[in-house]
Amino acid sequence: MNIGIIVYSNTGNTLSVAKKLQEKLEAKGHTVNLEQITITGEASPGKKDFQFTAAPSPDPYDAVIFGSPVQAFSLSVVMKEYLEQLPSLEGKKAAFLLTKHLPFYWTGANRAIRQMQGASEAKKAEILGFGVVIWSGSRRERTTQSALEALSGLF
Numbered sequence: 001m002n003i004g005i006i007v008y009s010n011t012g013n014t015l016s017v018a019k020k021l022q023e024k025l026e027a028k029g030h031t032v033n034l035e036q037i038t039i040t041g042e043a044s045p046g047k048k049d050f051q052f053t054a055a056p057s058p059d060p061y062d063a064v065i066f067g068s069p070v071q072a073f074s075l076s077v078v079m080k081e082y083l084e085q086l087p088s089l090e091g092k093k094a095a096f097l098l099t100k101h102l103p104f105y106w107t108g109a110n111r112a113i114r115q116m117q118g119a120s121e122a123k124k125a126e127i128l129g130f131g132v133v134i135w136s137g138s139r140r141e142r143t144t145q146s147a148l149e150a151l152s153g154l155f
């Protein structure tokens with residue numbers, strides 16, 4: 001399958017997991033392109049003073065994995081805006097990768113997943129699933145492995 005991994009990563013955590021996911025999917029025989037969403041300006045929780053310098057198109061792909069950090073108990077505002085400006089995803093499969101610092105899904109993961117699902121469903125994508133990495137302490141390695149397994153297992 002031709003898969004795009006489209007990632008917004010502020011400090012590099014989500015990007016590093018996305019690179020591992022790319023390797024894992026390629027090892028399964030898929031064609032995988034990793035692309036980054038980039039911005040200029042300021043995008044912090046509650047502040048949307050930014051513009052996209054790169055907003056990769058999902059058009060070339062059969063399936064897209066969108067990757068983002070959780071920020072302020074929500075999906076990062078950059079990924080939220082990116083998903084909203086997308087054209088139709090009809091006929092495409094979608095999956096989600098989230099990284100976050102705090103343990104427990106209720107500290108932002110649940111809400112961010114709902115936001116990603118809602119935005120992708122609104123564009124008529126077929127939602128396959130998601131993976132969440134908890135970046136803090138001993139959870140990082142374990143949750144990275146389980147997110148990689150979960151996401152690569154979808155394809």
Ligand SMILES: Cc1cc2nc3c(=O)[nH]c(=O)nc-3n(C[C@H](O)[C@H](O)[C@H](O)COP(=O)(O)O)c2cc1C
Binds near residue numbers: 012069135
């Ligand atoms: C402004 C800001 C808000 C954040 N809010 C949360 C949060 O609500 N819950 C959480 O678990 N982590 C939160 N984090 C931590 C990030 O989600 C975490 O460090 C993530 O792995 C960063 O990914 P990135 O390096 O790809 O940007 C926040 C980080 C920043 C900078």
